[in-house]
Amino acid sequence: MSEPIKLLFAGESWMTHSIHVKGFDSFEMSSYHEGGTEMIAALCDAGVDVTYQPSHIAADSFPTSKEELDKFDVVVLSDIGANTLLLPDRTIIRSERSGNRLQLLADFVRGGGGLLMVGGYLTFQGIQAKGNYKDSPVEGILPVSLQASDDRSEQPQGIRPEIVDTAHPTVAGLTEWPHFLGFNKSTLHPDAHLVARFGDQPFIAVRQPGAGRSAIFSSDCGPHWGPPEFVAWEGYPILWLNIVSWLAKR
Structure with a gap:
């Protein structure tokens, strides 16, 4: 029996601080959220050994x-900006040198590892370009080239992907795809393979830089671009296991 795929999932967490005004009076409220719960659960149920680092944990605990x-066999970056990995406390607060973890990730892939970037407001370039992966070592091993500016394509009416290569292992057994509410725009890398698209924009694309593999999924793994219909879709767990297995060469 083969060893389970070992996967590091970084990102998909955020904190919200709000002010509630009720006439003369107001009060503040804070809450914490995680957006990768369903994807992580699907992978764990399929036997993948997942280590989860929410964004605020990854800031200092992501491998150096x-x-x-x-x-790990595979790393997933989902809705976590480049600055979180580039600026741990020891550097941004104490002005100490630290390793460039984006370069480390690029070397990891070229050396035989797998990387999946999932779309969102803080991956690819993201909202107001704050994802900040453009011109980084990570962009150098992705299947796509990133825009320099805000790359969101909001699709509130819902948009369905077109599967370009139905025979590719990442989409094996998947039909009747649900709609999505948006994605990150990018340009297919010359060495990459397009699996699915939204119009002329990559949705799922893969690449084999060096000895490793990389993939992008340009929409969300869950809300808000991935609506409840996507999370409840019978193909949801199959999709993630397909992608992760391909990245891990299983």
């Missing part, structure tokens, strides 16, 4: 050495 990163 080849030895740490090589414990």
